[in-house]
Each structure stands twice: as C-alpha cells, then as structure tokens.
Amino acid sequence: MNLFNLRRSPPSLDDLAAEGFQSAASHSPSREYLMTSVEHAAQVFIRGQGSWLWDSDDRAYLDFTQGGGANSLGHSPTVLVKALAGQAQALINPGCGLLNRSQLNLAERLCTSTGSDQVYLLNTGSEACEAAMHLARKWGQLHRGGASRIITACGSRHAKHLPASDCVPFNDLPALHAAVDAQTVAIMLEPIQTAAGVVPATEHYLKGVERLCRELGILLILDEVQTGVGRCGHVLAEQYYGVRADIVALGNGLGGGVPVAALLARGNACCFEPGDLDGGPHGNALMAVAGVAVLDSVLDHGFVEHLRDSAQHLREGLSRLANRYGHGELRGQGLLWGLTLSDDCAEAVVKAALFEGLLISAPTADCLRFTPALSVSKGNIDEMLLRLARAFSRVRTAQLQCRKGIAV
Structure with a gap:
C-alpha cells in the first residue's frame, strides 16, 4: 500500500488546495466539461477499499466522510461487489x-x-x-x-x-x-x-x-x-x-x-x-x-456489536483530542459525530486534513462531521486521530503566524 507521504515541507493553508490541483490535474481528464453545483476537491479519485481512497497519483486518503455516510460498508465491499455483479448478469x-x-x-x-x-x-x-x-x-x-x-x-x-x-x-x-x-x-x-x-x-x-x-x-x-x-x-x-x-x-x-x-x-x-x-x-x-x-x-450476527464498540472508541478519541486542542462539544450517536470547534476554522481544518491524507467534512463553519464506514476498525480510528491532530496543529500554527503578522 502506497500511503500518503506526509514528510513534506508544510505549505500555507491557502496553498494546500492549489498544490493538490496541480498534482492531480497532470494525470487526470479535464474537468472543464463537468457541470458542477458544488465545490469539488482538486484530487481525482480512482479506486477505494474499505476506509481508504486512492487518487490518480496513487496517494492514499483515509476516508471518514464515506460520501456523507452513504458508503455504509466502506468503499467497494466484497459483499456488495459480488451482489451487484451477479445481479447485473441476471x-x-x-x-x-x-x-x-x-x-x-x-x-x-x-x-x-x-x-x-x-x-x-x-x-x-x-x-x-x-x-x-x-x-x-x-x-x-x-x-x-x-x-x-x-x-x-x-x-x-x-x-x-x-x-x-x-x-x-x-x-x-x-x-x-x-x-x-x-x-x-x-x-x-x-x-x-x-x-x-x-x-x-x-x-x-x-x-x-x-x-x-x-x-x-x-x-x-x-x-x-x-x-x-x-x-x-x-x-x-x-x-x-x-x-x-x-x-x-x-x-x-x-x-x-x-x-x-x-x-x-x-x-x-x-x-x-x-x-x-x-x-x-x-x-x-x-x-x-x-x-x-x-x-x-x-x-448479521455481531455487526452491530462491533459497530458500537468502534463508536465508543471513536467518541473517546475525539473527546481526548478536543480537550487537548481546546475545542468544544462532541455531539452525536453511533458512528455519526460532530465536533464543535473553538472558532470558525472548520474549512481550514478540512483543508489541512486533506493535506494529511484525511477526508472529513464541515457542515457548518465551526463544526467537523465524522461519518466513517460502519465497519471501520479501531486501527483506522487511531490513524484518523493522528492525522486530525496534525491538521489541528497545522491550523493552529497558521493562526499564530497570522496573528504575529497582524501585530507587526
């Protein structure tokens, strides 16, 4: 697995999307023919498996959006692939x-x-x-x-x-x-x-x-x-x-x-x-x-029990992270959670997380939303928390630099 290389010099938040566009565009079909009503990420994704997505540069991203929760079993689960293939033939x-x-x-x-x-x-x-x-x-x-x-x-x-x-x-x-x-x-x-x-x-x-x-x-x-x-x-x-x-x-x-x-x-x-x-x-x-x-x-027997166990692990991990970085309330149930931030920096965190190889969403300016696959593993949750912590740190550093610049 060729995972996202994280050892790169940290760009400014404004540069993150531009870098992604330049990288993905050189290996992807043109998007000029696509009529859009929403803003798309710069990356073009070509395959997925479970909690992971790969873009056209073969970079891996940990997906904790899963299409707004639509991919309930994750990306391309075997049971769904087999069912669709068999039915399509019949x-x-x-x-x-x-x-x-x-x-x-x-x-x-x-x-x-x-x-x-x-x-x-x-x-x-x-x-x-x-x-x-x-x-x-x-x-x-x-x-x-x-x-x-x-x-x-x-x-x-x-x-x-x-x-x-x-x-x-x-x-x-x-x-x-x-x-x-x-x-x-x-x-x-x-x-x-x-x-x-x-x-x-x-x-x-x-x-x-x-x-x-x-x-x-x-x-x-x-x-x-x-x-x-x-x-x-x-x-x-x-x-x-x-x-x-x-x-x-x-x-x-x-x-x-x-x-x-x-x-x-x-x-x-x-x-x-x-x-x-x-x-x-x-x-x-x-x-x-x-x-x-x-x-x-x-x-299926044991599925919901596993889901609830993973949900508890996710809730506890997000609570620790929110406390460490001084963020606010954690709201939700099961594997649907929203984390209120200390200010309106959700868009910046989503952008920084993308640079760290993590996909999350922001329903409001001060809230992050997490909707992982229902089959998500504790290992994937731990990896998500590590990448989210780096995104929080990146945003905090950018905010401090901005304040210093204003003070000067």
Whole structure:
C-alpha cells in the first residue's frame, strides 16, 4: 500500500488546495466539461477499499466522510461487489410496472427488521422525504378532513421546502405545541440534524413529540436518511430513542453507495394507491440487490456489536483530542459525530486534513462531521486521530503566524 507521504515541507493553508490541483490535474481528464453545483476537491479519485481512497497519483486518503455516510460498508465491499455483479448478469431493470425478486426481498427485509407494514422503494433520500410528505397529505385527505400542513424544525433539511411559519425551533416542545393547528397533518423531524452541525434530538423532546402526535391524531414522520441502517447503533435511530414513527424515510446508507432509498409506512399511513407516485427506475433489480446486501450485513450476527464498540472508541478519541486542542462539544450517536470547534476554522481544518491524507467534512463553519464506514476498525480510528491532530496543529500554527503578522 502506497500511503500518503506526509514528510513534506508544510505549505500555507491557502496553498494546500492549489498544490493538490496541480498534482492531480497532470494525470487526470479535464474537468472543464463537468457541470458542477458544488465545490469539488482538486484530487481525482480512482479506486477505494474499505476506509481508504486512492487518487490518480496513487496517494492514499483515509476516508471518514464515506460520501456523507452513504458508503455504509466502506468503499467497494466484497459483499456488495459480488451482489451487484451477479445481479447485473441476471437482470438490471425490468421496468417500474414489473416486479422483480430483489425488489420483493428488500421490501420484506425492511419491513421485518423495522416493524413496518409497507415499503416504497426510491433512488435518493430526498425523494424518500418528498414521498413521505406526499403520503402524509394523502392520509390527511382520508383521515383528517383534508389537512395538509407539515411542521418541521428549524435547521432541518426540509425547512427550505416548507413555509417559514411551519418551521419551529428544534428541541423546543412548547414551540411545537403552539405551532400545531387544525390544518396540521404531520410533524416531520430528523433524530439528528446533521446539516445543522450534528445536533441530536433529546430523548425528552422526541418522546414528547410522539406523545403530542398521538394525542392530536396526527402523523409522526422521521427522516432517517442520515441516521438509519445502523448509523446510530440500531437499524433505525428511533429504536435508540424508544419512539415509533408512522412514516420513516431512509436513504444514504441503505445502498452502500448505490442510489437506493425507501419510504416505510405503518398502520393506516399505508394509504398510497396506484398512480399516487410516479417512478421510473424505482426498485429496479440492480439497486434493490444492493439494499439487500447492505441490510443483511448490518443484521448479521455481531455487526452491530462491533459497530458500537468502534463508536465508543471513536467518541473517546475525539473527546481526548478536543480537550487537548481546546475545542468544544462532541455531539452525536453511533458512528455519526460532530465536533464543535473553538472558532470558525472548520474549512481550514478540512483543508489541512486533506493535506494529511484525511477526508472529513464541515457542515457548518465551526463544526467537523465524522461519518466513517460502519465497519471501520479501531486501527483506522487511531490513524484518523493522528492525522486530525496534525491538521489541528497545522491550523493552529497558521493562526499564530497570522496573528504575529497582524501585530507587526
């Protein structure tokens, strides 16, 4: 394994991205033809295995983003590669109006492992959330006099798609009580708000929301796109909190990096009829077999126990590192963690970490996010902590030099 050579003279933070671009560009196809809506790293990656990625210069990077948690089993896991190869040889996509065995297998496994009654398969977590809202409003037509209002929390991924009046502060039960009216059909929440800086719901809050929904006869929708399929140490994060939603949206980790998502429904929330949702490749055989492979792996004996052990090791290591460098609160659950920094230097830390051969992300200016593979080893965690410590030191040195320059 040709690991990233760390013994180089330290450049300034502003030079890190430029160096990476010059190195990668000389060995990579041009990116001028790629239409982009996000800023990409300069490196071009060509292969991956487990917790590691290699770029076109054959430099290795330890990946603690894993596609925002989508690569639940890591890069190119054998079980997923074999499942996809076998299915591709047999059947890829018979068409949305025709059933296939992989689709039925995934639906059955999802229902039995989550205590759900029906499943609708989709491609992305965003589609699953949109379908969840569509289903709730269909239920409102049938059972709540046409009520269609869905309340969510500020900072959630759904807030931008709903009127501002339908967004209330997170972890604030009184605000939620005050917002519900006769036109409210559902409350839709993330157990952990990842984009807001990995902010978990408190147990008191989420149980209170469930109780409110039951008392008022409205639906509870949980967006588990980021937290489901083992990410929080359970098949669903709702199990950790001890609540039960009427509708659950799954995505990201369900396909192990392959675009698979699911809408789970329980009880009389199972009210879709033919024609209520349009879909082309939804539930096609190739995508569905990926979901089966991932779910079977997560449900395999000993997998969750290993995950929880690794999660404890990661939490303790990050806590020590945060204390050593004077950073703030560590928030999260399982293998989903956010580390609040002492100032708005998250972008600089991400850039410095990249130079150290470590991939992490920053959902906000003062927070780092860690979403490693669910199968990550303690050795990989220890290596990540070493590289992150070097990134912290690099940023601190740059900050001190900047302050000295200003003082002069």
